[in-house]
Amino acid sequence: MLSALRRNVSRVSMATFAALLLSACQTSADMAARPAEIHVLTSGGFSAAFDRLAAQYRTETGTRIVTEHGPSMGETSNAIPARLARHEPADVVILARSALDKLVAAGQVGRGTEIDLGLSKxxxxxxxxxxxxxxxxxxxxxxxxxxxxxxxxxxxxxxxxxxxxxxxxxxxxxxxxxxxxxxxxxxxxxxxxxxxxxxxxxxxxxxxxxxxxxxxxxLPDSLQKVTPFSGGIVAYSPQPETARALLDYLSSPKAYSIIRESGLEPASQKVTP
Known part of the structure; x- marks a missing residue:
């Protein structure tokens, strides 16, 4: 009788283990099938272009983009530097190049991930x-x-x-x-x-x-100041490869017409602010 009881317990344990294993596999499969999600913080200068490009990118890739808007600098709580200081969810930032360079120097954006996207007047x-x-x-x-x-x-x-x-x-x-x-x-x-x-x-x-x-x-050329708006990968981003893919898209010819329509010029080469 004791031997039979042990066999029944063993069967139950194996069945439970199998069920748990199946559930874990299903969860992994669901996660793998779920479209990627990426968080972007963008300032006003690039916002109009980015909102359209984000919709286009999702259609082409299936990647879901969560966008938050805020100033490149300043003292308001929604300014991008303040958001990063609070470690808000963020994978990519897009803002004025001078402000981006400060974030790189502070270690908040990965050095070498910067790329100029649009030139603004x-x-x-x-x-x-x-x-x-x-x-x-x-x-x-x-x-x-x-x-x-x-x-x-x-x-x-x-x-x-x-x-x-x-x-x-x-x-x-x-x-x-x-x-x-x-x-x-x-x-x-x-x-x-x-x-x-x-x-x-x-x-x-x-x-x-x-x-x-x-x-x-x-403004006339004698007074004009051209500002590069640039992107970079947030240092604490959990998915830098997905972030890089988005930045590559935003700097590709696929984005040029939308960038121009927004009032910017595509930054086709490195710009020194």
């Missing part, structure tokens, strides 16, 4: 229906700034340049800074559309999606 906007200022030359921009009752620029790459460099170059810093606002997080175009600023400066790609404004044009 600064544009000028006014509220739809408002008088159109002349911005064709540096002197014209100086006059437009002096005549404007209020001015807005972003707290990211373009705005930092305007506030710390361009106003001084034009010799109007003392007159313009008191009536100027550096806008954190919110697109400058929205501030202009609401009538909270008479004239606004931001990357062309960030102004284009905003309704209720008129884009006057790009």
């Amino acid at each position: 600064i544009a000028v906007a006014v509220k739809d229906g408002a008088p159109i200022p002349d911005i064709s030359t540096a002197d014209a921009v100086r006059t437009a700034l002096l005549n404007a009752k209020s001015v807005a620029w972003s707290d990211s790459a373009s705005g930092v340049y305007i506030q710390t460099t361009m106003l001084d170059r034009l010799g109007v810093a003392d007159q313009v800074r008191p009536k100027g606002r550096m806008i954190p997080a919110t697109p400058v175009g929205e501030i202009v559309a609401r009538g909270e600023a008479e004239i606004g400066f931001q990357q062309l790609s960030e102004l284009k999606p905003v309704k209720g404004i008129r884009i006057v044009g790009l």
Whole structure:
């Protein structure tokens, strides 16, 4: 009787083990069949292009992309450097090259993973229906700034340049800074559309999606600052190979037309900021 009982216990144990093994195999198969998922943090300058490219990439590869938007720099809690400092889920970051280089130096983005994706220029906007200022030359921009009752620029790459460099170059810093606002997080175009600023400066790609404004044009070449928007792989990403595949796609000819339509130029070669 004791021997029979042992045989029954053995059969039950083997059956349980087999069931557990089958369940584990099924779970592994399900995980293998499940499309990859990747987390991307992108700043405003590349956002319009990336949103379209992400949908295109998922259609072609099946990879699901979870996208979060935030400024390249600044003090807001949703700024990309702040998000990485909190170790939010992230595999790829896309932001102004100067900010990306700081993340690489801090060890938050893998050195050697950086790649330039798009080149961005600064544009000028006014509220739809408002008088159109002349911005064709540096002197014209100086006059437009002096005549404007209020001015807005972003707290990211373009705005930092305007506030710390361009106003001084034009010799109007003392007159313009008191009536100027550096806008954190919110697109400058929205501030202009609401009538909270008479004239606004931001990357062309960030102004284009905003309704209720008129884009006057790009700053003249003598005042223009071209900003590379670049991608890199987050140092703590659990799937760097999947991240690299996405960056390779974003820098490939498949992405060029969408990047151009967003107001950027594809960065086909290494750019030194």
